[in-house]
Amino acid sequence: MALTGLDIFKQLPKTNCKDCGSPTCLAFAMAMANGKASLDMCPHATEAAKETLGAATAPPVRTVKVGVGEQEIVMGDETVLFRHDKTFYHPTALAIQISDTLSGAELDAKIAKVNALVMDRVGQKIAIDMVAITNCSGNAATFKAAVEAVAAKANFALMLVADAAGLEAAVPAVAAKKPLLHAATAENWEKVVELAKANNCPVVVKGNGLDDTAALVEKVAAQYKELVIDFGNQSQAKTLAEMVNARRLAIKKKFRPFGYPMLACTQATCAREEIVEATTYVAKYASIVCMKADEQALLLPLMAWRMNIYTDPQKPMAVDAKVYEIGDVTPDSPVYICTNFALTYFAVEGEVVGSKIPGYIVAVDTDGASVLTAWAAGKFVAEPIAEFVEKMGIMSKVNHKNIVIPGYVAIISGKLKEKSGLDVIVGPQEAAGIPAFAKANYPHLMK
Amino acid sequence: MIIIGERINGMFKDIGKAIREHDPKPLQEWAAKQKEGGAHYLDVNTGPNSEDQTVDLPWMINVLKECTDLPLAIDTTDYDAMEAALIAYGKPGALINSIGCEQEKIDRVFPMAAKYQADVVCLCINKVGIPKSAEDRVAMAMEFVANAEAYGLQPDNLFIDPIILPVNVAQEHAVEAMETIRQIKMISNPPPKTTVGLSNVSQKSPHRPLINRTFAVMAMAAGLDSAICDANDDELVDAIATARVILNKDIYCDSYAKVFRQR
Numbered sequence: 001m002a003l004t005g006l007d008i009f010k011q012l013p014k015t016n017c018k019d020c021g022s023p024t025c026l027a028f029a030m031a032m033a034n035g036k037a038s039l040d041m042c043p044h045a046t047e048a049a050k051e052t053l054g055a056a057t058a059p060p061v062r063t064v065k066v067g068v069g070e071q072e073i074v075m076g077d078e079t080v081l082f083r084h085d086k087t088f089y090h091p092t093a094l095a096i097q098i099s100d101t102l103s104g105a106e107l108d109a110k111i112a113k114v115n116a117l118v119m120d121r122v123g124q125k126i127a128i129d130m131v132a133i134t135n136c137s138g139n140a141a142t143f144k145a146a147v148e149a150v151a152a153k154a155n156f157a158l159m160l161v162a163d164a165a166g167l168e169a170a171v172p173a174v175a176a177k178k179p180l181l182h183a184a185t186a187e188n189w190e191k192v193v194e195l196a197k198a199n200n201c202p203v204v205v206k207g208n209g210l211d212d213t214a215a216l217v218e219k220v221a222a223q224y225k226e227l228v229i230d231f232g233n234q235s236q237a238k239t240l241a242e243m244v245n246a247r248r249l250a251i252k253k254k255f256r257p258f259g260y261p262m263l264a265c266t267q268a269t270c271a272r273e274e275i276v277e278a279t280t281y282v283a284k285y286a287s288i289v290c291m292k293a294d295e296q297a298l299l300l301p302l303m304a305w306r307m308n309i310y311t312d313p314q315k316p317m318a319v320d321a322k323v324y325e326i327g328d329v330t331p332d333s334p335v336y337i338c339t340n341f342a343l344t345y346f347a348v349e350g351e352v353v354g355s356k357i358p359g360y361i362v363a364v365d366t367d368g369a370s371v372l373t374a375w376a377a378g379k380f381v382a383e384p385i386a387e388f389v390e391k392m393g394i395m396s397k398v399n400h401k402n403i404v405i406p407g408y409v410a411i412i413s414g415k416l417k418e419k420s421g422l423d424v425i426v427g428p429q430e431a432a433g434i435p436a437f438a439k440a441n442y443p444h445l446m447k
Numbered sequence: 448m449i450i451i452g453e454r455i456n457g458m459f460k461d462i463g464k465a466i467r468e469h470d471p472k473p474l475q476e477w478a479a480k481q482k483e484g485g486a487h488y489l490d491v492n493t494g495p496n497s498e499d500q501t502v503d504l505p506w507m508i509n510v511l512k513e514c515t516d517l518p519l520a521i522d523t524t525d526y527d528a529m530e531a532a533l534i535a536y537g538k539p540g541a542l543i544n545s546i547g548c549e550q551e552k553i554d555r556v557f558p559m560a561a562k563y564q565a566d567v568v569c570l571c572i573n574k575v576g577i578p579k580s581a582e583d584r585v586a587m588a589m590e591f592v593a594n595a596e597a598y599g600l601q602p603d604n605l606f607i608d609p610i611i612l613p614v615n616v617a618q619e620h621a622v623e624a625m626e627t628i629r630q631i632k633m634i635s636n637p638p639p640k641t642t643v644g645l646s647n648v649s650q651k652s653p654h655r656p657l658i659n660r661t662f663a664v665m666a667m668a669a670g671l672d673s674a675i676c677d678a679n680d681d682e683l684v685d686a687i688a689t690a691r692v693i694l695n696k697d698i699y700c701d702s703y704a705k706v707f708r709q710r
Contacts, residue, residue, distance in 0.1 A: 005585075006592055006602070006635035026589045027582065033633040252636070 003056050005033040011049035012042065019043050060251045064202050064226055064261050064287075066093075066130070066180045067157030073129050075228065075261035075287035081251060084313055091310040092282045094302065095130035095159055095290040100137050100146035107146065111153045113294055119303065126303040128156060132182070132290050133170075135162030140169035148173055159204075159290070164188040167195055175199035180288075182206070182263075183230055186216055193224050204263055206230040210242055217257040227260045228287065236277050239264050240284055247285040261287030271295065275302050282306045317342035318368030323394045324349065327358030331399040332445055334359045334438065336427065337385060338406060339366040339374050344431075351434035357445045359438070360398070364388045371406045382415035389420060407433070448687050448696075449673035451520050451542070452477075452486030453646065455507070457494015466493060466503050471510040478515040485687075485708040486678035488542055489515065491532075492522035500528035505535035512536060520544045520568070520675070526555050539564030544675070545608065548573045548587040550594075557598040568606045568642055571627065577610050579619070581626035584609050588631050592639055602635040606642040606673060613650035614658060621648060621662060625669040632670045645676035645683075660686040667694060684708065 009029035020041040022028035031037035039045050039053055063077040073093045080086045096114050098107070111131075118127040131154050135143040143162050147170040151158060158179035160170055167181055168191070183206035184192040196203035205220050205227050207213025213231050220227060231242040243262050249255035264281040268274040271293040279302060281289045293299065311317070321340040326349060338348045340363040352359045364385055366374035374380035389395065389403065401422045405413060407429035417424045428437050439446070454477045457463045465473040478489055489511060497503040500523055511519055512535070520542040521532045533541060543560055545568035546552040560567045569591040571577075571584040578584050588607045595605055609627035612620040624643070632638045643666060649658035660683045663674060667690045676683060688707035691697045700706060 004635045004638070005589055005633055006596075009589070009593065024586065026593070027586050030582075030585050030589060030630065030634070034630065 003033060003053065005030045007056065008032045008039075008053065011045070011052055013044040013046070015044055017044065055256060056254055058259075060254060060259055061247075062225065062227075062260050064228060066159070066178060066202055068176070068178050071129075071155065071157045071177075073157050073288075078247070078285070079251065081248060083309065087312040087314060088310050090287065091306050092286050093129035093157070093288045094278070094299070094306070095132045095288055096128055096294050097132045097134050097161075097290060097292050098146070098150060099134050100139075100143045103142075103146070103149075107149055108153070110294075111150055115153070115155050117294070117296055117299055119296070119300060121304055121307060124307070126307055128299070130157045130159055130180075130288065130290075132159040132161050135160075135166040140165045144169040144173065151177055151179075159288075164191040164195075167192060171195055171199050171201065175201060178202070180204060180228065184216075184220060186212070189216065189220055193220055196226065197224050202226040202228060204228045204230050205260075206232060208232040209238075210245060213242075214255075214257040217260070221257065228263050229258065229260050230263045230265070233265045233267060236267055236280065239267075240280055243281070243285045263288040263290060265290040266292070271298055275299070278302055279305050283309055316368035319345045319363055321363050321365030321388070323392050324361045324363065325358075326352045326361060327447065329358045329360060329397075330445075331397065332442075333357075333398060334404055334442060334445075335394060335398060335402065336361045336404045336434070337364060337389070338362070339364055339369060339371055339380055341366065341368050341370045341374075344370050347431040348434065351431040352438075355435040355438035356447050357438040357442050358447065360394055362389060362392060362394055362403075372408055375409050375412070380409065380412075382412050382419045385412070385416055386420035389422070395422065404437075448667060448671070448691055449487045449640075449642075450485055450678050450684065450687065451488040451490050451544075451642070451673060451675040452481035452484070452678035453490050453675050454481055454677065454679070455489055455511070456492040456522070457496055457503075458492070459494075463494050463496055466497060466507065469506060471514075474507060474510050475514040478511055478517070481678040482515060482517055483708075484678040484681070485684040486517060487710075488520045488673075489517050490520040490522050490544065490675055493528075500525045501531045504528045504532045508532045508535040518542065521565075526559075529556070530559055533559060533563040533565060536563070541565040542568065542606065544568040545570050548590055553591070553594045557594060557600060560604065561599050566604045566606060566640075567600075568608055569639075570608045571610050577612065577620075579623060581609075581623045581630060584623065584627040585630045585634070588627070588639065589634055592634050595639075601637065602639045603637045605639040607631055607639045608642050608644065611643045611645070611648050611662070613652065614648050614662075615650070615652045625666055628666060628669040628671050640672040641670060642673040642675065643671060645674040656680055656682055659683055663687055664690040667691070 012025040014025050016024045020028045022031055061076045061078045064075050066073045074090050098110055102110055114131055133147050133150050143166040151174045158177055159182055160179050161182040178201055181196050181201055181203040183204040185206050205217050207216045233239050246258040250258040264286045266274045266277045268277045274291055274293045275298050278289045278291055318340045319342050336359055338344050345363050366379040402425050403422050404425045404427040407427055410426040413424040413426050457466050461473045491507050493500050493503045518540045521529055522544040523529050543565050546556045547570045571587040591605055592602050609624040611624050628641045631641055645659050648662045649655035664686050685704050688704040692699050692703050
């Protein structure tokens with residue numbers, strides 16, 4: 001929501017002097033809300049008014065970056081409360097804790113384990129983004145050594161979790177990596193923020209609940225704005241409510257103290273519960289989730305969840321345009337042609353599985369458009385289909401020359417035969433007709 | 448889109464007679480009929496022939512309160528009768544209809560609205576008359592909103608009416624009224640609500656229902672939230688339901704027009 005007339009009116013001197021060219025301050029406020037006037041036209045506006053109105057035009061959630069180069073994480077700059085209203089932009093960073101009580105071989109093994117948490121999912125790389133070195137030893141020198149060891153080997157952005165003394169010892173050595181400092185609290189914020197500022201690092205402001213954190217952020221933001229908010233994590237339900245309220249206030253009410261990315265640490269002690277807790281935070285506005293779990297099997301569903309939540313709902317979901325083998329295919333198996341729109345592909349896949357007759361599905365690249373949409377746009381017609389089938393080399397895997405096309409595009413069958421030199425069979429109009437179609441045509445292939 | 452059913456008004460013969468004889472039946476029948484048509488509020492007006500509005504209006508309110516769960520719009524410019532009616536209504540959620548943009552009216556009615564937790568229809572009209580330009584209308588809307596804050600009301604307790612005039616004699620006003628509605632949404636956050644006396648647009652023209660529903664959907668596109676209108680004009684209600692679907696306010700389903708009437 002842009003600035004409203006009332007917001008602006010409250011900041012005006014209310015002289016109705018007409019020096020701005022508008023008949024009243026009210027009219028001028030409305031002109032400004034409409035973008036037809038600017039505050040500098042009012043010669044009597046106070047500095048405070050200029051500051052307030054300037055801040056209100058800033059984005060609701062500030063962009064804050066951690067790490068450098070390949071490891072850089074961009075956080076914040078979100079604009080909606082629900083992904084269906086637009087999209088969520090910057091996926092939640094997952095941070096794994098490493099205690100400084102580990103050393104030598106133990107520490108190396110832990111770093112190696114975290115570094116290995118990189119996986120492929122539907123053709124995209126998903127990974128952990130951050131390691132959080134925690135000062136469990138309570139000793140500043142031990143912490144510094146652990147931080148340096150991790151920084152030398154870990155492939156991820158760093159978060160340093162310690163008190164002021166620990167941070168002062170460790171930060172200068174790794175400042176070039178732009179680590180995130182955790183945390184500035186009511187007791188130590190002057191020191192920690194001074195350190196963050198001097199080393200150009202973002203810093204977590206950790207309060208205790210909404211009111212307390214807002215007050216602390218206001219104090220800190222007067223001096224430094226590269227901030228991430230932590231509400232103190234007392235319980236999952238409380239943290240969830242705090243993050244929802246904070247994001248709502250930032251976006252809907254332009255409440256500046258909450259206009260920053262947020263961090264949540266998992267509280268659950270059991271690793272499986274920790275993952276469930278983390279999924280809640282990923283879905284509800286956390287920019288960083290800091291956790292102890294480091295098992296690939298546990299983190300994979302969490303990363304998949306993050307990937308799904310942060311996909312752009314405005315773009316059609318597509319599967320990889322390629323040939324899929326359904327069941328134990330043989331050279332006799334039928335070849336079905338469809339588009340790479342996820343809904344289309346999965347409808348066809350489900351029915352081919354249901355037919356109990358193994359088959360190949362060729363998901364033609366239609367930029368994620370459905371059969372009729374792609375046909376209407378000229379992406380699912382004879383020429384591109386023939387080219388794609390040729391490129392995939394699928395016909396060299398089978399001992400027949402038949403391809404099955406969706407019944408709704410029967411009209412392209414003649415031309416497709418001509419272009420591809422294959423025998424084009426017009427299949428059912430709906431994928432639901434595939435089992436009956438397959439049983440009628442390939443009874444000998446029934447499994 | 449909030450439909451404020453206009454039919455319980457002493458100007459109509461059957462209602463006028465019912466008020467004179469204090470016969471509740473026609474009022475109750477029209478309450479049920481308008482709800483069925485798709486009304487979300489019922490406008491209640493004694494009409495010009497009431498001997499004493501401070502008696503007749505609370506009587507009407509009591510009769511309707513007994514027979515319907517729809518909130519009532521108390522339609523009068525007699526502020527004593529208005530207060531008596533609010534006391535008779537006795538619960539939050541009434542709609543006061545209406546006041547013009549004059550400080551003494553605001554000072555009289557806004558405290559009432561706050562006290563009885565009622566919303567207020569605010570007309571963009573003052574002693575000088577009806578402004579022509581959207582800008583002047585918006586300035587009045589702003590006056591209402593600024594005053595609402597002072598009296599502890601929220602901006603969305605106001606239903607601001609830009610004033611719509613008959614299209615046959617004041618053709619240039621409708622487009623200004625729509626621009627006003629668009630700009631009212633920029634006055635505050637949350638913005639005030641907007642309303643119009645829809646039937647005014649077609650006074651003394653042929654094809655009144657056609658003019659009414661065409662204006663209704665155009666004004667909805669500009670951000671209109673409610674209208675005082677004929678809740679039993681099925682084509683109007685169909686048009687409103689359709690406009691809501693097109694504006695992505697209601698999730699589409701094949702029976703959307705039926706669903707809209709049931710809400």
